[in-house]
Amino acid sequence: IVTASITIWLSVPTCERVSLHVEEAARVDGLGPYATFFRIALPIARFQVFxxxxxxxxLVWNEFLLAMMLTTSKGKTLPIIASEMSQLGMNVPWGILNAAVVLLSLPPLILLGVLAGGLNAAFSKKSDQG
Structure with missing residues (x-):
C-alpha cells in the first residue's frame, strides 16, 4: 500500500502537466478518454512514469530484503517462504509454490476490485467537470 501511494503521488503531477489543449485536440480528433491517455498522455510522461x-x-525490493533479514524461521512472510522454496533445485514443490504465488496476488487484486468502482466514479466526475 505504501508503494502504490508513493507511485501515485509521483505520477499524478506528471499526468496533470499534460496540456489541456492537447487533450482537447485528441477529443476533437475522436479519441476517447482511454485512447487519449494511452496514445497522448502516457507517451508524453513515459520517462516520469518509468x-x-x-x-x-x-521500495518493494528493500521491503523484501528487510523481511528476509529480520524474520525468524517461525515468523517468515509468504514472499520469503516462496523465495526459499524456489531455491530447492530439482525438488521444487511447484503446486505449493504456485499456490503461494496465487495467495500473494490475491490481496492487491481484492483491493483493486473494491476500489475500482470508486476510482471509475472519481475519474468520470473529473472528466465531466472538465
Whole structure:
C-alpha cells in the first residue's frame, strides 16, 4: 500500500502537466478518454512514469530484503517462504509454490476490485467537470 501511494503521488503531477489543449485536440480528433491517455498522455510522461516504476521496484525490493533479514524461521512472510522454496533445485514443490504465488496476488487484486468502482466514479466526475 505504501508503494502504490508513493507511485501515485509521483505520477499524478506528471499526468496533470499534460496540456489541456492537447487533450482537447485528441477529443476533437475522436479519441476517447482511454485512447487519449494511452496514445497522448502516457507517451508524453513515459520517462516520469518509468522513474516512478523504478522507484517502486526499489521500495518493494528493500521491503523484501528487510523481511528476509529480520524474520525468524517461525515468523517468515509468504514472499520469503516462496523465495526459499524456489531455491530447492530439482525438488521444487511447484503446486505449493504456485499456490503461494496465487495467495500473494490475491490481496492487491481484492483491493483493486473494491476500489475500482470508486476510482471509475472519481475519474468520470473529473472528466465531466472538465
Amino acid at each position: 522513474g516512478a516504476i523504478a522507484f517502486s521496484f526499489v
